[in-house]
């Protein structure tokens with residue numbers, strides 16, 4: 001069961017979350033996920049489940065203008081507010097992915113869900129609910145952090161690719177991000193999964209690493 005503090009954590013995180021969007025490994029994860037959205041036929045509807053501040057939604061709208069509708073869903077009002085500002089053409093909905101998804105109408109050709117699963121009360125339940133919203137040939141693309149995530153590797157790879165100067169103006173928000181992440185990693189309610197656990201949960205072997213090898217990417 002999530003406490004009020006856990007739920008409101010995401011509203012606080014929304015204020016500084018986009019500091020991580022600057023990281024090259026994060027951008028690579030977003031590009032990897034967009035590349036898994038089928039091209040033929042063009043998806044009619046795509047759901048970004050747990051859209052956060054809308055970085056993946058933005059990439060979908062920009063890189064895949066052929067997609068009919070992008071629906072961006074999140075439980076956090078503060079996250080949704082930021083995503084709406086970035087993505088005025090997307091449909092935004094407040095949805096609790098721990099629930100039965102009654103807030104969503106219709107079905108989706110593709111559901112993308114990046115770095116959300118580990119935060120959910122019961123990932124198996126949420127995946128079952130999401131799968132019910134897929135069209136018969138629909139595709140689910142999920143990313144979720146590895147069991148012993150090492151954020152230092154992400155920072156190191158970013159600095160190798162883009163230089164330390166690219167982070168200077170972000171020092172303050174990055175300190176807040178680091179504090180929030182340290183809290184998340186310590187809290188046993190979150191689910192950091194091994195590859196075998198991801199394969200079993202999603203019922204697929206199509207699982208690989210992305211985001212400086214700190215995040216699983218599963219396609220099913």
Ligand SMILES: C[S@@+](CC[C@H](N)C(=O)[O-])C[C@H]1O[C@@H](n2cnc3c(N)ncnc32)[C@H](O)[C@@H]1O
Pocket residue numbers: 010049050051052053054055056073074075076079095096097098099113114115116119120
């Ligand atoms: C780490 S962020 C990932 C955001 C975005 N998908 C990305 O990759 O940048 C996790 C997101 O999951 C959302 N979230 C957590 N629990 C949720 C729930 N029960 N229902 C809907 N969204 C939830 C949070 O509000 C937050 O926006």
